[in-house]
Amino acid sequence: MSSVGGTPLFLLEFGDIVMYFTPYTTSLFILALVFTCIVILSRPENQLDIIFGSDGYYTKETEVEELRFRRFMSIACGLACLGATVTGDVFDFTLFVSLVGITNVGIVAAVRSRHVQNAAFQYGIVALAGTVPLFGGAAIVAATNGTLSMIELSARTMSGVPLIAKALLTLGVMGEGMAPFYAAKAEMFRAPGAPYVIMCSLSSLLIFLRVVEVIITM
Amino acid sequence: MIISRISAFISDFENLMPLFAGACALLFIIGILMLPLPYEEKQLYPKQINRSSTLDPYDRGGSPFTRATIISQYPQNSPTAGYVTTYLTPLSWFLANTTQHLGTTIVAHPGGILDEILYNTRGLDTVVEPTILFIAFAIGSYLFRRG
Structure with missing residues (x-):
């Protein structure tokens, strides 16, 4: 198999689901792994807001329990990213992407702020709706090709994957990876616990980069 | 000018859900227009339904x-x-x-x-x-x- 990502260096078999490590997917995998380690090890900072035009400042109190939950969600998100970046099966990829989507909802939803939780609700609805085109795309791939293995699909000389399946898959990933839009608007980057929020953006970036490889390879 | 208007629209997260729903609806309509899609008879995981089975x-x-x-x-x-x-x-x-x-x-x-x-x-x-x-x-x- 040779794809846009390069020749696989290593194959990891889980029955019919074969994970393949091409130079491209390996670099995404390492990025997700490093950032997951950073999330595990880092200690979130306390936030200080300076009152403009004076020497006064105030700190925002954040419960340890909230940060602990968000760290748990970030680690889960990192692990989902690890799977999504290397899996060699279309259906497995969609499952990992929806796991990334739901953990992103968890990271955003744990913040105790009405504005942020409104954003999390809206994002949750989009992530929910995004699963329809996502799994629909995978179903069309299975129906028109009879297989879900990306290695088999790329080995075919004539691509049998219809354009609509690729488009649905991309739209589904867009729905699941829409968190940065909400995170930016929801003042999440100013909220305490920055490394956990950046996991939203990084995971979205990783699944976007991966779906590009997937649809070009198929 | 148009870009700033688009970004102002997207920056309101209340608008993202209708935008995504519209994109889904558009793609589904295109999908329906592209029917029929060829069905591969040689499926990897075939399924038979046996109506006469006791199970x-x-x-x-x-x-x-x-x-x-x-x-x-x-x-x-x-x-x-x-x-x-x-x-x-x-x-x-x-x-x-x-x-x-x-x-x-x-x-x-x-x-x-x-x-x-x-x-x-x-x-x-x-x-x-x-x-x-x-x-x-x-x-x-x-x-x-x-x-």
């Missing part, structure tokens, strides 16, 4: 106490596929052979070709699926208990 609604395929043939993408990766299709205890096997009612209790007997595909050849999928459920449950219970 009918839940017949998962495969004969008890013998090894079944499981079609898989990479047979060399699943050397033990087909051994765990014996989903009936001897009593259940007797009931299945003598009555028509075991179909209602078959949910208590995991096994068969379908489960071999789910747990053996596509086992990772089966792990990820409950993980999604557990994560969703964790978020829900955290938000509920926090009040």
Whole structure:
């Protein structure tokens, strides 16, 4: 198999689901792994807001329990990213992407702020709706090709994957990876616990980069 | 000018959901227009429904106490596929052979070709699926208990 990502260096078999490590997917995998380690090890900072035009400042109190939950969600998100970046099966990829989507909802939803939780609700609805085109795309791939293995699909000389399946898959990933839009608007980057929020953006970036490889390879 | 207007529209997260829904609707309409799509007759995981079986609604395929043939993408990766299709205890096997009612209790007997595909050849999928459920449950219970 040779794809846009390069020749696989290593194959990891889980029955019919074969994970393949091409130079491209390996670099995404390492990025997700490093950032997951950073999330595990880092200690979130306390936030200080300076009152403009004076020497006064105030700190925002954040419960340890909230940060602990968000760290748990970030680690889960990192692990989902690890799977999504290397899996060699279309259906497995969609499952990992929806796991990334739901953990992103968890990271955003744990913040105790009405504005942020409104954003999390809206994002949750989009992530929910995004699963329809996502799994629909995978179903069309299975129906028109009879297989879900990306290695088999790329080995075919004539691509049998219809354009609509690729488009649905991309739209589904867009729905699941829409968190940065909400995170930016929801003042999440100013909220305490920055490394956990950046996991939203990084995971979205990783699944976007991966779906590009997937649809070009198929 | 137009870009700043678009970015102002997108920056309101209330607008993102209608935008995404509109994109979905548009793509679904295009998808319907592109019908019919060719159907590949040679499916990797074929499924037969045997209406005359005594286990009918839940017949998962495969004969008890013998090894079944499981079609898989990479047979060399699943050397033990087909051994765990014996989903009936001897009593259940007797009931299945003598009555028509075991179909209602078959949910208590995991096994068969379908489960071999789910747990053996596509086992990772089966792990990820409950993980999604557990994560969703964790978020829900955290938000509920926090009040």
